[in-house]
Amino acid sequence: MLRVVEKPTKENEELRTTLDELLQRGALKMLHEALEAEVAEYMRRHRGARDERGRAQVVRNGKASARQLVTGSGTLEVRAPRVTDRRVDVDGQRQRFTRQILPSYMRRAPKVTEVLPVLYLRGLSTGDFQAALPILLGEEAGGLSPTTITRLTASWETEYHAWRRRDLHDVDDVYVWVDGVHVRVRLEEDRFCTLVLIGVRADGTQELIAVEDGYRESTDSWATVLRDLTRRGLRAPAVAVGDGALGFWAAVGAVWPETREQRCWVRRLANVRQRETWDTFVDAVRRITRPDHA
Numbered sequence: 243m244l245r246v247v248e249k250p251t252k253e254n255e256e257l258r259t260t261l262d263e264l265l266q267r268g269a270l271k272m273l274h275e276a277l278e279a280e281v282a283e284y285m286r287r288h289r290g291a292r293d294e295r296g297r298a299q300v301v302r303n304g305k306a307s308a309r310q311l312v313t314g315s316g317t318l319e320v321r322a323p324r325v326t327d328r329r330v331d332v333d334g335q336r337q338r339f340t341r342q343i344l345p346s347y348m349r350r351a352p353k354v355t356e357v358l359p360v361l362y363l364r365g366l367s368t369g370d371f372q373a374a375l376p377i378l379l380g381e382e383a384g385g386l387s388p389t390t391i392t393r394l395t396a397s398w399e400t401e402y403h404a405w406r407r408r409d410l411h412d413v414d415d416v417y418v419w420v421d422g423v424h425v426r427v428r429l430e431e432d433r434f435c436t437l438v439l440i441g442v443r444a445d446g447t448q449e450l451i452a453v454e455d456g457y458r459e460s461t462d463s464w465a466t467v468l469r470d471l472t473r474r475g476l477r478a479p480a481v482a483v484g485d486g487a488l489g490f491w492a493a494v495g496a497v498w499p500e501t502r503e504q505r506c507w508v509r510r511l512a513n514v515r516q517r518e519t520w521d522t523f524v525d526a527v528r529r530i531t532r533p534d535h536a
Contacts, residue, residue, distance in 0.1 A: 266316045273311075273320060276343050281323045284339055291329055299328040300339075311344070313351040320344065406452070411475030415441030418451065419506075420484040422459035435459060437467050441479065451476070464493035472497060 281302065288300040303326040311318045325339035423436040437456040441449050452471060456463035472478070478498035484490050485506050494501055 266318060269313060269316075270318045270320070273318065273344070277320075277322050277341070280341060280343055281325055281339075284325060288327070288329070293328070301326050309349070311349065311351065402453075406454070407474075409475055410451075410471060413441065413449070413451070413476055414443060415449070415451070415476075415479045416444050417442055417481035417483060417504075418479045420464075420482060420490055422456060422487060422490075437463060439467070439471070459487040459489045461489040461492040461496075464490045465497055468493055468497040 285300060285302070289298070291299040293299055303324040305321040306324050308319050308321045311320050322341060322344055327337045327339050329337040331337060419440045419442075421438050423438055435456055435458060437452065437454045437459070439451040441451045443449070452467055454463075454467045454470075456467070478501050481502045481504050482490075482494055482498070483504045483506055491503060494503065
């Protein structure tokens with residue numbers, strides 16, 4: 243079968259480049275406008291601040307040196323406006339203007355940083371980031387070398403370990419949703435899964451309680467998670483909602499015997515629909531394979 247493949251032309255490449263440039267220009271324009279509005283609002287709030295000679299104590303002071311900011315629209319070169327604040331508080335501390343939109347330390351937009359763990363979990367090795375990110379974020383995407391990715395990975399692990407050791411005495415969930423999430427990324431064996439608990443408080447607030455590694459969805463794995471939560475102060479919920487995984491229900495009976503069990507209706511309906519689809523398929527095969535089938 244013949245296929246018609248459009249050969250890339252110089253015009254197509256120029257159009258694609260122009261579109262990327264337009265997006266970056268628009269993002270840069272909006273960022274500059276936001277930074278200027280932030281400064282204008284700060285100046286407005288403190289326009290009455292004067293020294294003994296009547297001079298304004300909060301004044302503009304040009305722009306900072308250009309820096310590269312990695313964003314979802316590419317790498318932008320930004321020069322943020324500066325403000326000099328000569329005010330001194332009652333403790334003798336000098337006041338300073340602090341940018342909220344673009345802090346001095348920021349080199350990457352928050353959303354870009356959030357994407358990096360996803361790429362890592364999808365199987366992108368630290369050595370591949372240096373080749374992949376310039377394609378996604380522009381050739382000038384800096385500060386994202388393999389060493390930086392390794393350092394970020396270490397910081398994510400530190401944050402996670404601190405989170406999973408946090409005190410839970412103030413958590414009072416009425417019921418919890420539980421599930422075992424099976425993934426196939428960065429795992430040598432497919433028998434492992436992630437055990438997840440999401441709690442709901444009396445006011446309807448939802449919160450992530452636990453994300454732990456488990457061996458399939460075994461009773462021992464679930465029991466280990468529930469005992470650790472109890473040790474850190476989590477009280478047994480009134481109701482636990484989950485699918486038909488027997489390992490979890492056996493663990494609940496042993497660790498939280500007072501907790502009532504509720505099968506997840508979403509899973510039940512999905513199982514029913516799946517069974518209906520299978521039965522329909524089997525009936526169709528039987529009709530086709532009957533000797534008297536025309």
